[in-house]
Amino acid sequence: MVLPIANPTKSYWIEAAESPLRDFRSNEELPEETDVAIIGGGYAGASTAYWIHKYTEKVSRQPQVTLLEARDICGAATGRNGGQLRPHAYSRYPAWSERFGSLGAMELIMHEMAHLSAFRDLAEEEGITEEVCLKFGETFDAAMTDEAWTRLKGALQAMQRDHGDDNDIVKVCRVIEDPRHAEEFSQMKGALAAVVHPAGQIWPYKFVHALLRIVLQKGNLSLQAHTPVTSVSERDADGWITVTTERGTIRAREVVHTTNRWASHLLPEFSKLIMADRGTIAAIKAPPGFIKHTGAQHWDKSVNNYHLQIPPPYNTIIIGGARQLLVHRPEDCVLNDKEDEQIAGVPEFFRSWPASDLTAWPESSSTELSKEVDQGGCWTGVQSETADAFPFVGPVPNRNGHYIAAGFAGHGMPRVLLSAAHITPLVLESLGVEYDQPPLAAPFPPLPQPFRATAERIERLQNTDTAAIAESYKQSCEESANKPFCNTARSISKI
Structure with a gap:
């Protein structure tokens, strides 16, 4: 027990x-x-x-x-957690439709999308919208590699083929193939294209x-x-x-x-x-209103970061993932309950994110955690994985x-x-x-x-077979760990 x-x-x-x-x-x-x-x-x-x-x-x-x-x-x-009220509007469609058929996959997506209106209505009825920093808008999945774009765009196209362009879910998902056409997306240095859809954010x-x-x-x-x-x-x-x-x-x-x-x-x-899976997140000081919507960067099926910014007076970017670093140390995540420990190298990795990944980060803004590392600036948490x-x-x-x-x-x-x-x-x-x-x-x-x-x-x-699950996870990490985007100085400095 x-x-x-x-x-x-x-x-x-x-x-x-x-x-x-x-x-x-x-x-x-x-x-x-x-x-x-x-x-x-x-x-x-x-x-x-x-x-x-x-x-x-x-x-x-x-x-x-x-x-x-x-x-x-x-x-x-x-x-x-990461504070994102971010449904899988399209990205899991191929896997879910293969398992449950096109209608079963859409049932799962509709259940998630319904949370947007449910949160809005609940917060308005109880008068807590501002208190819990609830905000709605669009989120983007930014493809940082051709591999990622093939997967993301392919997922949306599969849903479009099965349900048509007039489907209510399909209609709210859109493709951006030119970063100059979207302010938020254009902030991601090196992004190739993106899929955008409705989402929210909250102080959970x-x-x-x-x-x-x-x-x-x-x-x-x-x-x-x-x-x-x-x-x-x-x-x-x-x-x-x-x-x-x-x-x-x-x-x-x-x-x-x-x-x-x-x-x-x-x-x-x-x-x-139901098994343990440990992740890590950090809080970074930011200029007011710098990040206006939630977003995620994708390099392959295993490597991503995700982020949002909470409003004044906090002006803090919450960023999670750090997968470029964590794929080198899968044992720190899979079947791991050690949320009393930081993961080596993670605070430094997150501190380097604005300068490394954002095009418009002001040179005058230092990259600091919003609190000291062990006082809430960076933390680990145990989520679950299921069989x-x-x-x-x-x-x-x-x-x-x-x-x-x-x-x-x-x-x-x-x-x-x-x-x-x-x-x-x-x-x-x-x-x-x-x-x-x-x-x-x-x-x-x-x-x-x-x-x-x-x-x-x-x-x-x-x-x-939980051992097989752990081994499969490690193999997936090893595949990503050999790719160029996981072999930068900031990704391997603490291996």
């Missing part, structure tokens, strides 16, 4: 937010009983708590919810804390930081599930597991299904009263909010609680079939 490391590197998102909910406990004694226990205090856990509130706010009885987090609230993957940590604050104000949420759960029972004859923590036990009617990489700590059947590349969402088979939303594989921002909305009515129906679908949830598309945590899927994946 594995719990998160106690002292992870410090993330800019967390340190700069200075949230009063960081170490919050609603009370020093845990409640003896609760209707719903949510295990995990990140994006999925907070979204589940929020949707339970929204589905029941106009009925006579609101269920009591207890949210338990092993570390500080939102201190794991959500508090360490502030968003989670805003949701939890909203629910706390309603009085039916007990929020408990620094409360690791050590075991969960099956449902007993009286309908209770015992949740055991380091601070005592709670009896719950329903349990929702939103622990992402750490789901197998309490659900061992997921030990080969079949999709999250697990829904009732846990053969565990009455247990639900899961985990395994979002470093791409949770355009997947989690609506996945939690799918789970919520199932939980409330099991409780026998009256509920009304809120207008916010009315237009949501159905949960994609590949997300569903079915018994057949879980059983089939028990034969997953």
Whole structure:
């Protein structure tokens, strides 16, 4: 059994937010009983708590919810991600259509794209748009090599062939083959061409804390930081599930597991299904408004960087990836939980990014991290990888009263909010609680079939060879590591 490391590197998102909910406990004694226990205090856990509130706010009885987090609230993957609300609008289409057919692939894309309007509507209704730095616009995938452009343009063309130019998703994706025709794209030094599509950006940590604050104000949420759960029972004859923590036990009617990489700590059947994958991100000081949209640079299928800039007074570029460097050290990423350690060479690599990769970086602007390296300027984080590349969402088979939303594989921002909305009515129906679908949830598309945590899927994946996954990852890294763009001075200085 594995719990998160106690002292992870410090993330800019967390340190700069200075949230009063960081170490919050609603009370020093845990409640003896609760209707719903949510295990995990990140994006999925907070979204589940929020949707339970929204589905029941106009009925006579609101269920009591207890949210338990092993570390500080939102201190794991959500508090360490890249801040991009960036759907896979086209880039995964060839792989998904090969597995699920053209309609199945489009179902996955539509579910992700629906998060843009879902975030906009939620933030407007709750009045938190400015607070969470939510912004919408276009994002670009910039091809830095012919190899990358063949892949990116080919993905869009495959979607166009199958669905036609009048399809709503196809229409919002466009090709730019001349950097001079797009201000943002032209900032990428050496970029050849790009695909552009709608996206958003957000301060993910502030968003989670805003949701939890909203629910706390309603009085039916007990929020408990620094409360690791050590075991969960099956449902007993009286309908209770015992949740055991380091601070005592709670009896719950329903349990929702939103622990992402750490789901197998309490659900061992997921030990080969949801695995660790460590990444790294940095925060760089920038002139106000320098980067206006989110973007990504692609060299091949494995090597990329991605970035955005948060608004004043922060004026900080958040950049992740560093893949030119990391392909030389795959063991620092795959099946790696060491988020208490920096990866050698990464802070220097990110510091060199503006001068190396941006055409218009002002010579008068020094390239500094927004905080000291170990105070939030550069950090690592453990996201998840899954055995079949999709999250697990829904009732846990053969565990009455247990639900899961985990395994979002470093791409949770355009997947989690609506996945939690799918789970919520199932939980409330099991409780026998009256509920009304809120207008916010009315237009949501159905949960994609590949997300569903079915018994057949879980059983089939028990034969997953995790060693083979690690070896395949290493081989992919080795292929990229031999290419010129991964053999510059800034990419190999710390090998």
